Amino acid sequence: MAASGPSEIILLSAGLIVAALVSGILLQTWDDMDDVLDERGKQGAEDVRTRVSLVSDPINIQWVNNDNAKIHLQNSGDTFLDVNSVGAVLGGTTMTVTVTDGVTTEWLPGDVVQFTLTNSGLDSSLSSGDNDLLMTVSVSSTATGYTGLDTLREEVRLVKP
């Protein structure tokens, strides 16, 4: 009994140390997984809450001054949208997007903002009268520190005078 005492204590101590090390590694891994899930969850939540909708009548969108069209977009989501990070592609052509009034900075849920989509390069590919095109508009939100994204795809009829 007395002879086996020290070796048992050594074995027990060694076992505890190994268990502590393994446990530490496992707990750290679980903690990392927890953080990733938390981040993904918040990012996903912001994505789900980000949405934009077209308010303008898609059948009669005027092509103005041979280089631009104006559209009204509604923040139909549940979070603030960034008016300065709106992107648009019209008939495969990337447009420069600006807030038409030049002063709107806040885009709250439910609010409608008019944007001007400009690119003189599109003019040559449009014919006089009706032009049916696919319009893609992307918006992003930054209200909660996480960036939510949404893309609107809508067929529109561009009317060139």
Next chain:
Amino acid sequence: MAGSSIGAMVVGTVFIMVFGMATMTLVESIDESVKNSEFDLSEPEVTLVSVTDKQESTGPIAGLSFSSPSTNSAGNGYTSGDQCELVSSGTGSGASVDIIVTAGEIVGFGLNLVSGNGYSIGEIVTINCGSNPNSGDYSVSSIEDQNTVTVVNTGSETVDLSHIFLTLSDTGTKAQGTPFTPFVNHYSGSNVYLFPGEQLTTDAFPLDPATHGFEIEDDPDRAFLAIYEHKDAKTVTVT
């Protein structure tokens, strides 16, 4: 031996508790992620019942007539070129016109007619300016058409009336107006929300370039309603 076994049991129990708590936290995070992914945005559905463009019993003045002395009084004390308020004997307000005067008496009116609203055809409106105001008058010969919009909530969600947008357009000229909120701009009732199944009509309203993108005398023939992802369109009934 007994002491080391007890120690091992205590340490083992502590490990189990720590692992249990970590597992609980992980499960909660997974649960929260699932809840976030199941979040549904509002999907309101509002349908256009009718959009009319017609002459109501009262409206903005479209035309005046002056027939003195058979119907109208020339009055006295007026100055030619003055823009004078037209005072209604009924519910009208806001109208004015520039007057043509000879020797203080009204002999006609100019082209700068501000239409106002609430006037009826045949109504006598007195001319409120000059040194003897309201001594002269005109007759309202015609009034402008006005629009009404009727919608019904066909969805299962209650709708904030301020989120309903309408855009008028003229399919002939391809002109598209400006989106406006019919139940904010042209609704005098107390309702703030449109409940499922509820139907609501705006007040009669004249077109205004600043609000609708069309002049008062225009006749846009298409109405496009947008609320979030839901759209609806209807032909305007022009009579």
